[in-house]
Amino acid sequence: MTAMTVRTRFAPSPTGYVHVGSIRTALFAWLLAQQNNGVFILRLEDTDKAREVAGSGEHIMESLKRLGLQWDEGPDIGGPYGPYKQSERLATYRHWAQKLIDSGRAYADPYSPEQVERFRTDAKAAKHPFLYRDHRPNSPPKWDGTQPLRFHSEPKPYHWHDEVLGDLSAGAEVIDDFVLLKADGYPTYNFAHIIDDHLMQITHVIRSQEFTASVPRYLNLYEALRLEHPLLATMPYVMGPGGKKKLSKRDGAKDVLDYVRQGFLPEALVNFIATLGWNDGTEQEIFSMDELIKKFSLERVQRSGAQFDEQRLIWMDGCHIRQLPLEKLYKKVEHFWPKEATNYDTEYKHRVLALVQDRLKYGAELVELTKFFFTDLSVDASLLDSSKQLKKIDRQTIKKLLNQAKASLEQSDFTLDDVTHRLNELLETTAQKPAVLFSIIRIATTQAPASPGLADTLAVLGKERSLDRIDQALAAW
RNA sequence: GGCCCCUUCGUCUAGCGGUCCAGGACACUGGGUUUUCAUCCCAGCAAUCACGGGUUCGAAUCCCGUAGGGGUCACCA
Numbered sequence: 306m307t308a309m310t311v312r313t314r315f316a317p318s319p320t321g322y323v324h325v326g327s328i329r330t331a332l333f334a335w336l337l338a339q340q341n342n343g344v345f346i347l348r349l350e351d352t353d354k355a356r357e358v359a360g361s362g363e364h365i366m367e368s369l370k371r372l373g374l375q376w377d378e379g380p381d382i383g384g385p386y387g388p389y390k391q392s393e394r395l396a397t398y399r400h401w402a403q404k405l406i407d408s409g410r411a412y413a414d415p416y417s418p419e420q421v422e423r424f425r426t427d428a429k430a431a432k433h434p435f436l437y438r439d440h441r442p443n444s445p446p447k448w449d450g451t452q453p454l455r456f457h458s459e460p461k462p463y464h465w466h467d468e469v470l471g472d473l474s475a476g477a478e479v480i481d482d483f484v485l486l487k488a489d490g491y492p493t494y495n496f497a498h499i500i501d502d503h504l505m506q507i508t509h510v511i512r513s514q515e516f517t518a519s520v521p522r523y524l525n526l527y528e529a530l531r532l533e534h535p536l537l538a539t540m541p542y543v544m545g546p547g548g549k550k551k552l553s554k555r556d557g558a559k560d561v562l563d564y565v566r567q568g569f570l571p572e573a574l575v576n577f578i579a580t581l582g583w584n585d586g587t588e589q590e591i592f593s594m595d596e597l598i599k600k601f602s603l604e605r606v607q608r609s610g611a612q613f614d615e616q617r618l619i620w621m622d623g624c625h626i627r628q629l630p631l632e633k634l635y636k637k638v639e640h641f642w643p644k645e646a647t648n649y650d651t652e653y654k655h656r657v658l659a660l661v662q663d664r665l666k667y668g669a670e671l672v673e674l675t676k677f678f679f680t681d682l683s684v685d686a687s688l689l690d691s692s693k694q695l696k697k698i699d700r701q702t703i704k705k706l707l708n709q710a711k712a713s714l715e716q717s718d719f720t721l722d723d724v725t726h727r728l729n730e731l732l733e734t735t736a737q738k739p740a741v742l743f744s745i746i747r748i749a750t751t752q753a754p755a756s757p758g759l760a761d762t763l764a765v766l767g768k769e770r771s772l773d774r775i776d777q778a779l780a781a782w
Numbered sequence: 783g784g785c786c787c788c789u790u791c792g793u794c795u796a797g798c799g800g801u802c803c804a805g806g807a808c809a810c811u812g813g814g815u816u817u818u819c820a821u822c823c824c825a826g827c828a829a830u831c832a833c834g835g836g837u838u839c840g841a842a843u844c845c846c847g848u849a850g851g852g853g854u855c856a857c858c859a
Contacts, residue, residue, distance in 0.1 A: 316859090317859090318858080318859050320858085320859080350859065352858090352859080353858055353859070355858085356858065356859080414857080418857065421856090421857080422856095425855090425856085428855085429783085429855090431783085432783030432784080433783070433784070433855095434783080434784045434785070434854090434855045435855055435856095436855080452857095453857045454857095455857095470787070470788095473786075473787080474786090475785065475786060476785070476786095478784075478785065479784090479785055479786080479854085479855080481855080483856090483857095484856080484857050486857085487857040488857055489857075491857090493856090493857070493858085493859085494858070494859045495859090498859090514787080514788095514852085514853060515853060515854070515859085516853095516854090516859085517786065517787070517853075517854080518785075518786055518787090518853065518854035518855075519854075519855095520786095521786095539787090541787095541788080541852095542852080542853085544852095548793080548851095549851065549852080550852085551852080551853090580794075580795085580807095581794070582794085582795095584794085584795060584796075586796075586797095587796085587806095588795095588796075588805080588806045588807075589806095590794090590795095590806080590807055590808090607794095607795080608787080608788065609787090609788050609789065609852095610788075610851095610852075611793090611794065611795090612793060612794075613793095613794095614793050614794065614808070614809085616793080616808060616809060617793075617794065617807085617808045617809085619808095620807090620808060620809085621808090623820090623821090627821075661820090662821095663820060663821040663822090664819065664820035664821065665820090666820090674819090674820095688818095692817090692818075693818090694817075694818090728816090729816085732816080738816085738817080739816040739817050740816085740817050740818090741817080742817075743816075743817035743818085744817050744818065745817090746817085747817065747818065748818085751818095753818090753819090754818070754819070755818055755819030755820075756818070756819075757819090757820085758816095758817085759816090759817065759818090
């Protein structure tokens, strides 16, 4: 007996960008497909033309691609069960709607939107849940395609299993006659996704929490259609700051592409998003893509919401950066050099990158961290005053020490070994602590509040530039 | 209001009846590594496991309540 191919899907509506919360749903669906040698499908649910945002379909695809979540079937590349854009599948939905009409399980809604709205507000005023079927017409008109088409539900209680939440149940009171086809001819999500998941042979429906309350209605519809339902898995929300509300665009949730643009590594973003609400049961925190594919499981997905913590993402990106071989890191941060770096060859930039790899947290930080390797910064004497070690030492002493350093470095060939040797020698001849002597030289040669190790920095900077900067500092201090 | 779901350090979490007066990580604090910032290493801070009842020799873990939070009740997804 051959196991059924696992087919998962990510089905966003093109109404904007994807934030961390929705991308996590996509990631888990993708991981599940990869781990089972299955198929990951991208389907665009563009059935609400009022809310649709032009270009967001492309934007979503770009986001997935940049994170490495490539789909096997989708609107741009097609596949055996296309089209993968719901607006291009209208005839299919009408066909299935007709089946329901024929079996007496769908009927035309005779009310105007205002009338339905009135039913709703009345129910709300009476602190009652709104049920359309309380107003179900006895003899609905023949459906002519201009009225909404409603599902004729058969209310009953349901028990079902959710791969994440476990066994769930709900009573008959939540089952209602929801709209299948809107007056504009487009299907609702509630109808379209069921037809598509079936036709596209989806095995696992992984979706966010707001849909769990609707599951009993879906189950009722599956029965009316005589279809088996796929495995269902509910993802908890990713919460925004404060932890009370789900992450949302309204409250400033960032586009995942923004993180990519800031130079966060895809593998770090994926690691972070995956471990926000999932872990493998060990104390491991840093996972490669391959490890995630191997170890992921729906059963270990958290049942409660998880708050988004950017600090943790920053830390994690630093971890991934440090793990990367220099050459790979070089390729990934190519776009983040200070603009002055264009005048320098790749060998020099490699040497600079090697020095800052340990302290780099994300790509965009590269500018601040390496600026002084590429351009002379104006001499800033306030750096001396803000130094814990130097603020108590008078300018004359500082300049005297710097002159001594200059004298020695003028003799150096500026290899790392020689610079190191001379710096050590200077500590002895000046009888100074490194905290004092090295700070002076460091500030003189970098004019930066922070830099890599002094000997390394000088060796990369080179003799001419280092001595030049020492002279400038001596003149200005 | 009805229905459904959730509840362990500030945050992400481990834990599926005894090895937990609760472990790890982020953040924070202090110390160490020839300067700074960072890495790395040590140490510290931090949850009476939402609360109250049971069950049990024994409960963060099982059961029942309560409270708090969230979701849903659209011709949005």
